[in-house]
Amino acid sequence: MVAQSTEARFQLLGEFVDLQATISLRRRCLALCTQNVDVTQLFTNQSSLCTNLCWLFQREKNYDIITEAISHGRSSLKIAEPNSSDFLTASSNLASAHHSRFEHFGSEGDLTISIELLRGALRIAEGQSDQSQLALVRNNLASCLRGNIRQNINPIGVVLECIALATLSIEATPRKSHDFPSRQHNLACLLGEKFCQRGDLRDLDEAIKLVEHLLEDSNLRLSSELHASFSQTLGIFLVLHALAAYRKALEILPQTMLLGKQYRNGGILDAHNADVGLDGAACSIECGKPSLALEILEHGRCIAWTRSLQTRTAFDSLKEDHPGHADRLIQLGEMIEMVGTEQSRAEERDGRTTAPSVDLEIAPWEQSLSYGRQWDALLAEIRAMPNYHDFLLPAKYDDLRAIASCGPVIVVNISTYRSDALIVAHATHDRPQIVPLSRRLVNDVRQWYDILSKGTADFENGLVLENHFNEAILGPVLVGLWEGIVRPICDALRLLAPYARRIWWCPTGQLTFLPLHVVTNSPDMLDNAMLLIPSYTSTLSSLLRAAKATGTSTSSTRILAVGCAKADGYTDLPGTDNEITSLVKIFGEGEVTCLTNGDATVERVLGSLSEHPWVHLACHGTQMHERPFRSHFVLRDRPLYMSDIVAHKLPEPSFAFLSSCHTAAGVPSLYDEAMHLAAALHIIGFRAVIAAQWAVDDSTAPRLVREVYSYLNNGRNPAQIPHVEDAAEALYHAVCALRRHGVPLSRLAPFIHIGV
Template identity: 35%
Template sequence: MPRPPAAAAPRPEGAGADRPRSAATAGSAASPPSSPALRERGGPGDLDASVDLLRGTVDDLNGRHGDPNIAHARSELGYALVRRFQAQGRPEDGYEAEQAFRQSAGTEAASIRTRLFSAFHWGGLGMERGDAPAALTGYRTAVDVLLPRLADRGLPRASRLAQIAQVPRLASDAAAAATAVGDLPGAVRLLEQGRSVIWSQLLQTRTDRTVLRERHSALAAEFDAICAALETGGPGPGGPGPVGRPGPGPEQGEQPWQLSERFDDVLTRIRRLDDFEHFLEPPTFGELRRVADDGPVAVINISAHRCDALILRSVPGVPPVALVPLAGVTAAEVDQRATEFLAAVERLSRVSPEPGPAEKVRLTKRIDDTLAWLWTEITRPVLAALGLDRPGATTPRLWWCPTGALAQLPLHAAGPKDGPRVIDLVVSSYTPTLNSLIRARARPATPRPHLLGVGVRQSAPGDGSTGAQPELPGVSVELAMLADLFGDRYSGRADRDAVLSGVLADLPAHPWVHFACHGVHSATDPAASHLALYDGPLPVAGVAEQDLSGAELAFLSACHTALGNRRLADEAVHLAAAFQLAGYQHVVGTLWALDDGPAPHVARDFYRSLETAGSAADSARALHDAVQRLRREPDHRAPLHWASYVHLGP
């Protein structure tokens, strides 16, 4: 039996300013500081003593009406009982632990962090005990009720991401529980609700409010002002007064946490209006299933409990979501293979020091083995379920929505070394969430748009953004090709002209943008990953703050632009997702370092296809065809050279 999340995830006594005192110091003489230490030592006598001490703490705190520390004490007791349940197999310990977590999660006076961890452990323990319905109740409490409150808009973005990172795979584990009880639509909904939480909050501030403005102009104006202040970190000078005073907006000097409370208050008032009861509520499955209107979407759920593909289709007479169990896949193996795969491609991409012949063979084999494993265990079962596992007269579209560390691997390149790969069978696109794909499809493409080309061969010395980076001679070739192809529909910013202020000022006037420069991936702070412009970085956070509702296509011809952070894989904190969030319908990104040599040729073939098509609507197929041409070149047949390119969007 695998170890459940209750044993592997951070416990409520972890670091955090909002946490209550630990059970060992909750003000009860019955709970000496040795209780957590006894539990961690794990011997039979130690576990018994820890449970007895913590029961005494809970009994003592029960007599203190409204004491928030009781939630933490119950959570500590639940964890001690889980440890004893795992060690000794007593069914009554599992039942008592579940009750302790349930009661802790329901304590309104306690911190959201403690309650969320308790609900998380409640769900994990239910799955270990074989009680999937109980597990689902715990996970729904965590995802639907507590997670949105943990990532409060009043906290800085970095703090919200740090909070979310404390509950790894929460959404995937919740979806696994829903799958186990046969609620496939519920599994899809929980995955959507529990992933990309920060991006979803930002999208709420940009939702179309036309109808609200037409029917309730004053309330809409108040809400607009609060949303604008939240996006910029607070009201600007001379901002209008708060609720109850003249003017609809935030008060000058109002803190982010106050703006967050105001947002919730105004949202509650809007939802009390007729026809606005569901304003800004998370999408229902009935709304999410529309994502498959243009072709099937394969959501790959990677959980410690089980791994499955949930395939969404919009075919008359066919269930809207179908289950493909991935029995040979575990979350631990996906993590390990992703780590080893990315290490191999990064080492092979490094020119100094260049790997030796024996190391190249070993690393290339690791890449080939991983892609073959992805084919056998994940992509071929999905394609077979869709009847797409053999070449046909046409190459149909397929959207992938991977979770966890799987999002760092190129599913479109999966396949045996000498056999057909996914790219030979379908045109693949990726989406961080279903709602982001639905949003990207919401407007038609513009014919023959203007393109902004931004290229930096080497950043200015001493800009402090990226450290020393080698020169990219291919950038000049790339921009010259764009200028020749687009003619008077092309605007360029190269090298010294490619400065942050100028690029941001030009973006709204150009539905298409092409970046050719260094991309820098931050493993520790994903929001700091950036494109290296001439005078400094254009980071993920800076891109996401732009509101470019008329944008269509962003081609990020730079390294690592679609690579997220392992710890926050389900938040999709990377440049490609940020450009999509800013408003771009189609984004071309990369999972690892690009080879500067063929990059201009891929871009040339891509844009030639779009010029023939007349719009960005066929971006996925244009990229697919350009990569296939690159594969046919003898020097670029290996996946290292072509599999990095990915398409996000419709």
């Protein structure tokens, strides 16, 4: 009787001392019952001890405790008469003990035994009149089967059985019962599992409502532990709901952000202000799905370039198997690209500089939407054919992780919900490594961006001195990037890839405008103890594409060197002539085709690109924020627009050095679209591009160019071309060399490397 009283008090008040006293008393009684061979008391104490020790195990997590509980449970089951209520109780208690051991130690055998015991108990309970016992068994069986869902060959069948059992259990459980909250919570979790299996948001909505009712009902008087547990479940469900919404939004983004409207009006602006891809990735990480986070970022960023890449894909197998479909797809792709770029080219031909009228805006947009729908419909038709089920589908992590063969790729996701780095390396084969970053990072990045964007503008316009820019503007931003982002990532890399030589940054949000490359090894590029060679990539898919591409020319370098020192309305650039002279001196006149000053026209440059795998452009560069496709290089006769570049198809582009201002600047309102001239060169096939994030100093550029090309040409066999894969190392070597010779960081920091 005393043991029953202390047990009841423990259940009421939850005092651990009462549980200890109960177990001690039960053990004494059990010893007495064994001596006196009192079978009834022996069963009672064995069965109760099994339950009491399970409670103790929940607190202590000690393997010996749960093993003792199972031992007492088995003894009580042997004593009980088959098919009796005692047998039912013993089966349920022993099943709970095995299930507890499975949950904490992962033994599949324990789970199997637990399910078998409860199925037997259910058959007994269904033949008896005790509805409360029947409800208990059904709930427990549903809980055990839930642990076996993922391993079952028919997971959705198991989920449906669990939901049916849990529903019947709740129907037989009074709302005032102390078991009601945990049983309703169990049903909610099962509905959440059903959502994960089938993706029907109605199941998740119902699960959320069930948990919300538990938390809102003051009559239930939940313990602090249950309230915390239910709140955590609700949080997970809400994140899953948000993630489903993000994934749905990403499915329709290519339709609503088609090229034509995006390039001319910035129609992508409102959607990107919502940071759909970034927040969706944050939700995925919160759910413990970093691989999905990477897929979402891949799908939700650089949408314009992804569509353009698709239109440029060589449909070799499709052309061979289904030539009609291939021709239609290529034609639609060209139409989509034309709508996005034709108006910019038309304005250039007509000499117009003002925005077109409303009528001119509407018609291309309607055309683009129509072409986009036709494109998606045709893709659906192709994917229904044998062996084409995944044709042009967004990349999965199983495909993206192949990029680890190049070296570690670090995707830095910045979201209002959470910020993390996702590292893809050889050591992260199954899933990306998560490096959690500060939750305030989204505000820090916004502040660093504001400081640097205003500072660079003031510096270019002569409003601040170079020393002030380096010490009061650039310096603090670099320190913040190092402490808040790069240092924790480098700490992780020392474990994941201790022998890595190169890394690729894939930043998101406003971080795409900040110089992570400068602080890859240290805040000032002077301490190079780790010596990682930094590069950038807008997406993992674009880097994979560049890594797989190989040039066919092996007999010569064939560099096209374009220099335009004078242009109407622009300041002279005498340093460009020095750059061209350096190229000829390093590679020889036979390797370099020079188009300078009067020869540097749009027609001649475009006509020469197809004959030269390497191109060097030394001229003014202009980034157009409102109309990105009007961004251009300033040549002698007229601007060479981004639209001209993207419309061009080259046989074997390899390397481009853009010694021009703002060629990797991008558009602030389209920070995840990489809308700059460097990306345009990369998209038409150049495997590696060196470009500048802000203004280039005309006196420093020739020195940097000479260092880069000298490094690439050093020790080369004249019969071989330099390796484009060495361009990143050449740039890093050049920057460090000039830094050691006292060149201010402000003149070197703008230069970045994109691609292989």
